[in-house]
Amino acid sequence: MSEDKINKMQEKINLIFSDCEVCEVVSQALAEDPEQILKMLLVSSLRGRGGAGFPTSLKWKFARQAPGDRKFVIVNADEGEPGTFKDREILEKVPYKVFAGMAICAHTIGAREGFIYLRGEYNYMRKTLEEQIQDFHNKIAGKLDFVIKIVSGAGAYVCGEETALIESMEGKRGEPRNKPPYPVTAGYLGCPTVVNNVETLVYVTMIMKMGPQHFASLGTQHSRGAKVFSISGDTPIPGIYELELGMSLAEFVELFGDGDTKAVQVGGAGGFCVPRKKFTETIIGFEGVPTGGSMMLFNSTRSMYNVLHNYLDFFCEESCGQCTPCRVGCQQLRKGIEEVKNHSLKPVHLDVLKKMTDTMRYASKCGLGQSVPNSFNSIIDNFREEIIF
């Protein structure tokens, strides 16, 4: 039943994985004035699919306007958020649509060099991708002066943060930079740089192909378009699904749950945990719970203490350690819930920890430290008894 419904919903959208004559789209885009492309993106209301949701037209406009002869387009394929696997699937299934998005960006901002920052875990894809890139180069030869290269990561989640990614590409530790300056003015090697998520660039390609109105007609006022979701956990049908934004969690669980869903973690370890009683009122999208695509379902057999502890293990290990609120904060949160669990500290200690997450949110340098409070507070607030007993 629900599988039929899901198939219908996906068929209606079918943007990311559809067949597409990329050469035509690229030629068509190259014939457009860059200002016109920016306008199309503006009309489409496309926002970045990497998590932060920055308007793509604005990002490209800044990079276009930034002075400099040398500019870069970088695809962020570092995909490390627990529960996310859509970018891998996109790169495996429709790589040419990603390259096309890069070429369109290069034409728009005036770049001649592009990079795909591919996480070390996806090394096995590198050879195939390189062959496909070579083929793409041949296809656009004579039309656009643009070269794509792959840079491999080496196992560091924080390198998905765009300035850490740039540091890493420069041969350094992947420690996020202070912002401003933003990459659009001073990115890779100090040059204006657009960093975009894999999925974002495929949507650019499809917006070029189908026109911006089609994309803008999907979703809701604040979350236009569709999104690729990575669905895992307690679900009979885990996998990749392209769905419209703006769905309520109740609808989502109806389709993907196993009948006993007690919570959904939206947005991975740095996202929000939504309990059953809030499914109906919670919208998946920028106006509700935003997500880079990770949706993890938990049924009533799961201990939310274990879930939270697993996330904190992840953050303790992946914090780059550069700033104190995040480095020490993550350790203290983990130690704190362990001590409450084994009753060496009173349950009210959880409130002390929650207060500390305020400091983490305000004083951490990058999105990693700033987003630890999301999962921590939403799990503590909704499943306090599971943490204590």
Add this chain to the structure above:
Amino acid sequence: MSVLATVKTVIDTEGTARHNLLPVLTSLRSKLGSLSPEILKNVSQIMDIPMAHVYGTATFYSFLETKPMGKNVIRLCRTISCDMHGKRDVLNALEDVLAVKNGETTTDGLFTLTETNCLGHCHEGPVMLVNDEVFSSLKPENIPAIIDEIRKKR
């Protein structure tokens, strides 16, 4: 080839600019097994980058090990979605078959067993990487055959 000669060849291929450091280290890690102090010192001298920076960069990334590693590195995903689908049993099976604990290397130097964060195959967990190769939908009972297969291949 001596360590120095390998380092030289790799730097010749990748380039001497600072931004080539990560590809250089990644390539040396895969060719020489791990990044010993000797390797890092050579890189520092040839690329003219302070040793502290070379060491700092190498130790930042979990795939650039500076300690001796087994020929095959098994990285089992420890993220909650794999954990929920039986990762612990798979870990036990791996520990049994290899006769090592998580984090250790077998005495014959063929395998190092370790855990890693999300591998991006959450819909088919538990998942592990053996070097660059992905093994998904793991079951404890399939582990002996998988390990045997790798033993034969390398």
